[in-house]
Amino acid sequence: MKEILCIICPNGCRMTVNDSGSVSGNFCGRGAEFVKAEITRPMRTLTTTIKTVFPSTPMLSVRTVREIPKANIPDVMRFLNSLTINEKLGVGDIVVENVLGLNSNVIATSALLTS
Numbered sequence: 001m002k003e004i005l006c007i008i009c010p011n012g013c014r015m016t017v018n019d020s021g022s023v024s025g026n027f028c029g030r031g032a033e034f035v036k037a038e039i040t041r042p043m044r045t046l047t048t049t050i051k052t053v054f055p056s057t058p059m060l061s062v063r064t065v066r067e068i069p070k071a072n073i074p075d076v077m078r079f080l081n082s083l084t085i086n087e088k089l090g091v092g093d094i095v096v097e098n099v100l101g102l103n104s105n106v107i108a109t110s111a112l113l114t115s
Protein backbone atom coordinates (compact mmCIF):
# COMPACT_ATOMS: atom_id res chain seq x y z
CA MET A 1 0.00 0.00 0.00
CA LYS A 2 1.23 3.46 -0.84
CA GLU A 3 0.03 6.93 0.21
CA ILE A 4 -0.07 9.67 -2.40
CA LEU A 5 -1.13 13.30 -1.95
CA CYS A 6 -3.15 14.59 -4.89
CA ILE A 7 -1.82 17.94 -6.09
CA ILE A 8 -4.39 18.50 -8.85
CA CYS A 9 -6.59 20.88 -6.84
CA PRO A 10 -6.52 22.66 -3.46
CA ASN A 11 -8.49 19.87 -1.75
CA GLY A 12 -5.24 17.93 -1.47
CA CYS A 13 -6.83 14.51 -1.02
CA ARG A 14 -4.63 11.94 0.71
CA MET A 15 -5.08 8.81 -1.35
CA THR A 16 -3.94 5.27 -0.84
CA VAL A 17 -3.27 2.77 -3.57
CA ASN A 18 -3.04 -0.91 -2.72
CA ASP A 19 -0.92 -3.57 -4.37
CA SER A 20 -3.65 -4.37 -6.89
CA GLY A 21 -3.82 -0.71 -7.98
CA SER A 22 -7.10 0.12 -6.29
CA VAL A 23 -7.27 3.78 -5.20
CA SER A 24 -9.16 5.20 -2.21
CA GLY A 25 -9.37 8.60 -0.54
CA ASN A 26 -9.92 10.55 -3.75
CA PHE A 27 -12.95 12.84 -3.98
CA CYS A 28 -12.99 12.71 -7.79
CA GLY A 29 -11.78 10.69 -10.76
CA ARG A 30 -8.93 13.06 -11.49
CA GLY A 31 -7.27 11.82 -8.31
CA ALA A 32 -7.29 8.22 -9.52
CA GLU A 33 -5.77 9.30 -12.85
CA PHE A 34 -3.13 11.26 -10.96
CA VAL A 35 -2.20 8.20 -8.91
CA LYS A 36 -1.82 6.07 -12.05
CA ALA A 37 0.45 8.70 -13.62
CA GLU A 38 2.45 9.06 -10.40
CA ILE A 39 3.13 5.34 -10.32
CA THR A 40 3.98 4.96 -14.00
CA ARG A 41 5.37 8.30 -15.28
CA PRO A 42 4.98 11.29 -12.93
CA MET A 43 4.68 14.62 -14.73
CA ARG A 44 5.12 18.17 -13.44
CA THR A 45 4.88 21.75 -14.66
CA LEU A 46 8.25 23.35 -13.95
CA THR A 47 8.32 26.94 -12.70
CA THR A 48 11.65 28.63 -12.19
CA THR A 49 13.69 31.70 -13.15
CA ILE A 50 16.35 32.39 -15.79
CA LYS A 51 19.04 35.02 -15.41
CA THR A 52 19.06 38.04 -17.70
CA VAL A 53 21.59 40.67 -18.78
CA PHE A 54 19.36 43.46 -17.45
CA PRO A 55 20.35 44.84 -14.03
CA SER A 56 16.82 46.12 -13.36
CA THR A 57 15.40 42.61 -13.87
CA PRO A 58 18.22 40.17 -13.18
CA MET A 59 15.93 37.13 -13.14
CA LEU A 60 12.89 36.36 -15.30
CA SER A 61 10.21 33.95 -14.06
CA VAL A 62 9.31 31.20 -16.52
CA ARG A 63 7.39 27.95 -16.67
CA THR A 64 6.89 25.00 -18.96
CA VAL A 65 3.69 25.26 -21.00
CA ARG A 66 3.05 21.54 -20.60
CA GLU A 67 3.94 19.12 -17.90
CA ILE A 68 7.26 17.35 -18.39
CA PRO A 69 8.44 14.07 -16.87
CA LYS A 70 9.47 14.63 -13.26
CA ALA A 71 12.62 12.58 -13.92
CA ASN A 72 13.79 15.14 -16.51
CA ILE A 73 13.46 18.18 -14.23
CA PRO A 74 17.12 18.15 -13.04
CA ASP A 75 18.33 18.12 -16.68
CA VAL A 76 15.95 20.93 -17.64
CA MET A 77 17.05 22.97 -14.61
CA ARG A 78 20.71 22.53 -15.54
CA PHE A 79 19.93 23.68 -19.09
CA LEU A 80 17.85 26.68 -18.00
CA ASN A 81 20.51 27.67 -15.47
CA SER A 82 23.03 27.80 -18.33
CA LEU A 83 20.99 30.43 -20.22
CA THR A 84 21.09 34.21 -20.05
CA ILE A 85 18.22 36.19 -21.56
CA ASN A 86 19.36 39.23 -23.51
CA GLU A 87 16.12 40.44 -25.12
CA LYS A 88 12.95 42.05 -23.83
CA LEU A 89 10.12 39.59 -23.39
CA GLY A 90 6.45 39.80 -22.51
CA VAL A 91 4.28 37.44 -20.53
CA GLY A 92 3.69 34.31 -22.59
CA ASP A 93 6.63 34.82 -24.94
CA ILE A 94 8.57 31.66 -25.73
CA VAL A 95 11.96 31.56 -24.04
CA VAL A 96 12.90 28.01 -25.12
CA GLU A 97 11.12 25.98 -27.78
CA ASN A 98 10.63 22.27 -27.12
CA VAL A 99 13.01 22.25 -24.19
CA LEU A 100 15.34 19.21 -24.38
CA GLY A 101 12.93 17.60 -26.85
CA LEU A 102 10.31 17.10 -24.13
CA ASN A 103 7.44 18.51 -26.20
CA SER A 104 6.99 21.59 -24.07
CA ASN A 105 8.02 25.19 -24.58
CA VAL A 106 9.31 27.33 -21.74
CA ILE A 107 7.51 30.68 -21.59
CA ALA A 108 7.96 33.91 -19.66
CA THR A 109 5.48 34.38 -16.81
CA SER A 110 6.50 37.96 -16.15
CA ALA A 111 7.50 40.78 -18.45
CA LEU A 112 11.01 41.98 -18.98
CA LEU A 113 10.45 45.70 -19.37
CA THR A 114 13.82 47.32 -19.30
CA SER A 115 14.55 50.32 -21.49
Ligand code: SF4
Binds near residue numbers: 007011013027029
Ligand atom coordinates in the same frame (compact mmCIF):
# COMPACT_ATOMS: atom_id res chain seq x y z
S1 SF4 B 1 -8.83 13.76 -5.91
FE1 SF4 B 1 -10.04 15.31 -6.99
S2 SF4 B 1 -10.83 16.61 -5.34
FE2 SF4 B 1 -9.15 15.44 -4.45
S3 SF4 B 1 -7.33 16.76 -4.68
FE3 SF4 B 1 -7.42 15.40 -6.46
S4 SF4 B 1 -8.47 16.57 -8.03
FE4 SF4 B 1 -8.91 17.55 -6.05
